[in-house]
């Protein structure tokens with residue numbers, strides 16, 4: 001009886017978590033599709049890190065990008081935000097269990113203070129790229145590197161475009177110098 005209660009309780013938590021993610025995705029218009037781990041490694045290489053920079057992931061999901069950066073470059077400051085509470089909690093818990101010190105905030109990308117960023121990684125959706133670009137214009141230091149997976153900024157020329165093998169086939173990576 002106790003085991004059934006436990007299974008049912010666990011199933012309820014999982015269903016509630018997934019439901020919350022789905023509803024939140026409808027509101028933000030950005031699906032919660034994580035970057036495959038293989039591609040995370042490739043994206044980190046593209047950031048061209050020396051090892052002491054401040055790296056942001058806006059819309060960090062389960063924080064996998066930031067934890068991977070921090071694992072490879074322990075002296076980097078890894079900061080991110082996620083707007084969906086269940087995803088944020090999972091990412092927060094994951095980083096704590098793995099003992100990887102990242103700063104993952106339950107916050108919107110639009111209210112994050114990004115003025116000290118050296119590198120920004122984005123895997124978002126076309127509907128918010130233009131508005132985010134305006135925030136970058138106001139806040140990023142000139143020359144800050146921004147790497148976008150799949151979805152570019154509509155009114156900005158990347159300094160480099162690369163084709164990589166994404167989750168759903170070949171996809172593009174856009175590198176900007178702000």
Ligand SMILES: C[S@@+](CC[C@H](N)C(=O)[O-])C[C@H]1O[C@@H](n2cnc3c(N)ncnc32)[C@H](O)[C@@H]1O
Nearest residue numbers: 028030032033034035059060061083108109123
């Ligand atoms: C495609 S996923 C990418 C997750 C992670 N960056 C990765 O590469 O694995 C985009 C994430 O951004 C989050 N998101 C969407 N709009 C957001 C916003 N305005 N502020 C913060 N996070 C947002 C979504 O909830 C989702 O988890």
